[in-house]
Amino acid sequence: MRPSEELLRALVDRVSGHVLRPPATTDPVIRYATPATIADAFAASVGLSFAANEAAHSDDALVAATDEVFRWSVHTSHPSFVNQNFAGPDPIGVLGDWIGAALNTTGATYEVAPVFTLMERAVLDKLASLAGFPSPAGDADPPAGMFCPGGSVGLLFALQLARYRLDPDIIDRGSDGRPVAVFVSESGHYSTKKAAVLLGLGLDAVVTVPTDADGAMRPDALAAEIATASAAGRRPLAVIATAGTTVTCAFDPLVAIAEICADDDIWLHVDGAYGGSALFSPTQRRRLDGLERADSFVWDLHKMMGMTQQCSVLLVREPSRLEPCFATRADYLFQPDKRNAELDPGDRTFQCGRRVDVMKLWLTWKAHGDAGFAARVDHAIEVADHVRARIAASDGHFAPVVAGDFTNICLLWVPPELRPLTLGDLDDHTRSRLHALGPRVKIRMQDEGTALMGVQPVHGINCFRLLFMNPRVERADADSLLDLIDRYATREWVS
């Protein structure tokens, strides 16, 4: 059963080589391939799929297959990967992740995760203090939240906590079917809808609040929607404010929203999955002013901060609510006659077995310090500011689609004959050609492996969306991305 040491060493060499020598700008960010091409590539070694009676493969074949995995995968550490709300995994975070995997345990109990249980408390305390949430008074108090497998799951748990506060009978009796309302901006993440469905609130419970031109929730509109819902007999359950929307990275105005929630005693959840990391930067944290008044907060450290998937926390104002909301006191696991059982996190969350996502964050934070984490955030915004300045100085070559001043750039490439662009003046044919241009450019970039960037509709027209957070991306790299857009778009527009 035990594999050969030669095989293990060969795999260690390959995977650690990838971390020690991440792809350079001149390497392809992706070798785009169809499923058939990828399947063909694996056919030479172990095959991608499994036979009815799959044989064990040789060490050589396994190493060759591993090479194919790297060969055909997207390189999210590459300076030209600006496609997603994550990029540039921190190499220390990757190794911290490996340590957690090598020690493979569950975060459910102190007994099997003594170090990681204490690390969780330390990290949650620190994150809570950055968020302005109360810190536990002593070691006997529960920590300020929990680690979750992703921001969507964190939001799900937050809404359950909100429901439990509104109606403690939900635990035993379940939903009484009375309609509730959850408010989220029209730019908010789709996980609110998913959570509302899973909790049994239904999509009808989700009220979409209009935003301003930059994509931030309008507090006046929120107040109006709350009044409308209440008048229609829907109990306001929670407001989901977004700190860093997915497309334009808008920050909802938390102070004004918190005021409204306080007036109506509505649970305020802040979805800072992406933008929460602004808290690390003394110059950026003002974007989350008012967060200290929220009831709960989700923060994905696997987004801006380069932790590997996944590293999410849910912070809560009143951690004492976690246990009554989530506990079932399984006697085989959370036994009071085990030492230090009061530290077991398992009955304060939904998950049972749970990967120790804290290890990578703890180690990376210790390596970089507060200043290093601030620098990662500040550097990202400096590069994004540089791109904004280049767009502004491009004589109409590029047009910003939303203003924005954080890490996300949404832009249109403007054909020469349309400069300076006035979207409202476009006839339907031109508008639809421009809309179709983005996906065509993206395909060319993928095929040549030069860049991977988002293309998506804003105000009904496909724009390029570039997210800057990878510390390896310098201004020159960002310049190259604009040059690439220009080169491909020029060619595709006339073809």
Next chain:
Amino acid sequence: MRPSEELLRALVDRVSGHVLRPPATTDPVIRYATPATIADAFAASVGLSFAANEAAHSDDALVAATDEVFRWSVHTSHPSFVNQNFAGPDPIGVLGDWIGAALNTTGATYEVAPVFTLMERAVLDKLASLAGFPSPAGDADPPAGMFCPGGSVGLLFALQLARYRLDPDIIDRGSDGRPVAVFVSESGHYSTKKAAVLLGLGLDAVVTVPTDADGAMRPDALAAEIATASAAGRRPLAVIATAGTTVTCAFDPLVAIAEICADDDIWLHVDGAYGGSALFSPTQRRRLDGLERADSFVWDLHKMMGMTQQCSVLLVREPSRLEPCFATRADYLFQPDKRNAELDPGDRTFQCGRRVDVMKLWLTWKAHGDAGFAARVDHAIEVADHVRARIAASDGHFAPVVAGDFTNICLLWVPPELRPLTLGDLDDHTRSRLHALGPRVKIRMQDEGTALMGVQPVHGINCFRLLFMNPRVERADADSLLDLIDRYATREWVS
């Protein structure tokens, strides 16, 4: 920002050393320590907690801190770790996990996870065929399920699918508050309760079905409970049958249960988080006869099969239900104008960003083949059978608490004056001394680092629970564990 290559290499050396040279039997399985001791140990390098303004630490301090992490953690690969329903991480699985982390992407779309999207389909197809579930007819059909962050989450999704079949309006309208009933045996996992609460069904919806002496659900009792719940106006929503209960590893009789569910048109979910892996063994798979008639099935490959946390799948009979149950069609992510977008798994599950847990399973399976996976399961049962034989031949030295014939051993150590043990004959004082013995023995084992095994109440008295699944554990290792119990218990009983 980029850490020094020396630091990265030092960390790679340490973590890969742990995989290449896992702890030997003579090494401690744990250096048990209080939180204060662990905090002191870290104080010499980087400190466990974070200062208000945490500095960046030196490479030397970070390496020293990493050594402390290994020093104070539980070694779940150790032959004397039989504490949990996971043990003995497969080294290839660990390295496969590292590859996924190094390439750090999300399993949500083909665009950013082309290889892993195809691997998921290949692995889900193969697992579905082992479970006797229908395989997708063609590449255009969705795969037979999804990867989940743990079995509890998989069960949650399965119950949502059940609710959606019973009442499709749940998606838009939400719960109508009409009471439902979910049936699970009294030995079933507590995640059924947690899921019932989170979905808004409430604990009242969970009906506990009596078991036989070995801990398996009694079909006659299930039929009776269904009739009672229906008569009381609760709609039967789902039956959760357990394939491998947590404590004794009992297998509920699926054929009889499936018959009852078919008669009443009730969703049958099989929780095979632990015992699902019996399907890998031609001689063991009979334990899950009837599974092919279930509607959904959860299977944790991070339990018996040694994958790192976590590696869970939810398989479903009708994959076409996944998308209407979970989709929200976020237009920035799942755009129809992206190539191969029909392969995107993201709209068939709840999670958005999602770690590529498939990589480790795919690589390990290719390395061992079907026969190697079968051998892991068969070896575990051979060792457990050996222990059962030793208990039977112990002249009353040890007493089995439940019969069992899979990987779990629940036993009592019997004081000389009570041999052969008849539990019913014990007076209260002796019974309570025997009950208190287990935790005391466990503490000694922890303090001396000799073993980590479960101690938990069965029939109201603490027994030792040993789970065998680590392929490094041979008969001699199991003998040593019994000897350890005898040695400590003898000493503690008279002290």
